Amino acid sequence: MYRLSINGVVREVDVPQDMPLLWVLRDELGLVGTKFGCGKGLCGACTVHVNGVAQRSCQLPVGGVGNAKITTIEHVGDTKFGARLQRAWLQIDVMQCGYCQAGQIMSASALLAGNPKPDIEQIHSAMAGNICRCACYNRIQDAIRIAADMQDTDMDKGDSRA
């Protein structure tokens, strides 16, 4: 039995210790926003935040999570940069099929949290692990820049859901 802190709530799961967090989220807890793409840490679709750091949940055994605070796409809109990125994503409608976008937003929000004004090389380096098969890369770049340029507003308290 593991007690996990996910999106601010403690969840208990009874699974083998080597089960990757991705499958705990999707198949045990019903948090299907985090996506399966490759199972090998090659595509970034499954990116979550572990204590604020972007990690590939398909490569993270549940037994290694411990007390770390996990944030997923379902909750990242309650963080300042997550909310800004979601707004920026909609402002220029980044996506085509949209399947990889949860992972893109999770990687981008971890980037901005650590580096609020990244240059293009820093954006490329932080996002190179996230594949978009539809190749929306021009707009992903643009949306990250738009979010980085946003000013503090009331909306940063975390509601992009209006």
Next chain:
Amino acid sequence: MHEPASFDVERRAVLKASLLAGGGLALEALIPLPAKAVGALGRAAPPVELSAFVSVAPDGIVTITSKNPEIGQGVKTSLPMMVADELDCDWSQVRITQADVDQKRYGAQEAGGSTATPNNWLPMRQTGAAARFMLLQAAARKWSLSAAELTTAGGRIFHAASKRSIGYGEVASSAATLTPPDLESVTLKRPEQFTIIGRALVGVDSARIVRGLPIFGIDTRLPGMLYAVYEVAPAHGGRLIKAHVEALQHAPGVKHVVPIIGNGDADGGLADGVAIVATNWWLANQARSTLAVDWDLSAAQGHSTTVYKDRAKAAFAAGEGIELRRDGDPAATLAAAAKRISARYDYPFIAHAPMEPQNCTAHYQQNKLEIWAPSQTPQEGLNALQKALGIAPENVTLHMSRAGGGFGRRLLNDYMVQVAAIARAIPGVPIQLLWSREDDIRRDYFRPGGWHSLEAGLDADGKLVAFSDHFVTFGDGQNPARAAGMNGAMVPAGLVEHLRYSQSMIPTVVTTGWLRAPSSNALCFISQSFLDEVAIAAGTDLPTLMLTLLGERREIAPFAGRGPAFDTGRARDVIEKVMQTADWTRKPLQPARAKGFAFYFSHRGYFAEVVEASISKGEIAVHKVWVVGDVGSQIVNPMGAENQVRGAVIEGLAQALAGQAIEFVDGVVQQSNFHDFPLARMPMTPEIEIAWVKPDKPPTGLGEPALPPVIPALTNAIFAASGTRIRSLPVRLPTT
């Protein structure tokens, strides 16, 4: 606005109005398609009709049914935009509902072949206009005025003289009692009157997607659902002899193990395999390592990339193959040519690899099957279920899920047949089948590889007078494999007086299929790279050669009556425009940096593209791509349209530059995941500048035609920058 008036006179549109439950107008249109309508699948009969549903509730909310699969091409937004604009409502009042699969009710429901825009452009607008007409009549009756005195805007009806206005919702119930108009007589807007069409609008699902809310096939969750993997033979064409399932009975979480003997036809049917069903997908997938299966792999012996290469060489040595097309006297003209150019080209098998791995969810109980499928051709899926499993379509309820990418992979429904077979073996339990990425790469319906032996002849003036191509493709000798072969329309057919196309076939057990811009994605590389060689031999450049070949503005009828006519004027216009936008004649100043050009006509779209690339220390960098496209008079949603173009361009660059090639050893695919079948990543993304030519022609689709030219534009740039002619994909520079 001139619209094609090519409706079949025998069939008339049927329009039915009814009172919405709770009040309001519901309007349903069943509309025959133009005789020239095109189906998503080359082999399928074209759809004969489609339907449109729109309703207006008393509160003014307009609900439009989206009937086609959404795979990222934006159709769930763009088709309702056509209805809403002619209805003349406010887009913020519009709600979209996704239809289930029901051919009787909706006609064709498919995503493929860049067909949705041309097939729906007129019918969707007519339906919206008919609803507006009825609302106007209802308001006129209410006010005892003539409808001619009334105008509409933003979902309201106005009478300017009396300064009165009324919302659509307030007259919707009385409109429902009126007789609908003749659909073909309704007045459509002129393009300058559009208020929604042509606006850059955000996709209707985007807000859900950025919040990670469930929307894709893989997100389907049902009470008591179990998760399945389906282990098939390691080699294509393999058959199941015996599955040793004893060890699996004790594997953690595993609930069922189901060996399945298919119909021996992995290609469009049901491959033999063993399903492992567990409480969690990862547990099911882990249990595969304890599964031992005896397979008969004899059919796959010799189906190896190296063997195919040798067979292609042998086919070239053996002669000219089956003639597909001969214009004039190419043999004699080539023999008499002042200058002859010849070259051989080839390209590999490649996989689709959409980001959402193949999956499907099914629940079988009391002889009824309910399915949730991310498919591009769900109606074809129903046919496949009947053919492979004998399940009649009337016993199937099929829900369409948003698909995490299609690219042609989901034109085939093998995953749907597999999950149905598994669910039928475990009645009463919902089953979600999910493939691993390795399953997806190895069991794709690959874009088939091919080899071309080309020859061109110039006369004494340097004019291209003869052209020939002998294509070695895959097939049984009579019929090409799916998505293999060519149809005789490859550029420059019709533009050169003496021309011959022929093909030979290599049999294969490997499953092949359509990839975005099928056929053109490979043939454009052949056509435009070799013509670049010809242009240089003739002392000119490719855009100039193309303009010379195109000649006068005219329509060229399709070869053998297949496909659309080719308009040389529209081709000229995109070529001339890209020469301007890319400043074609200005050469980059940096060393080992140059521009390359290519043109192609596919899926009714005309595209000319220029790539600027450089080579430094054996690394190729793409700096900028200029695209000029002509897909008719109107871009329906520029937001989605530009994304389609950028995506197609980057996808083409990845096919050439990322090292994509699927290889086989005795039918076993050697690649497995994104480390050895790489996709484009952000750092290789160039700047992409898009411009449109918008002639007064009906709008056509944009999912595919922007892709083909970028590959030869790139390889022609590589030649201009380095002197290395790329005649084989993926691009590999010679090591120095």
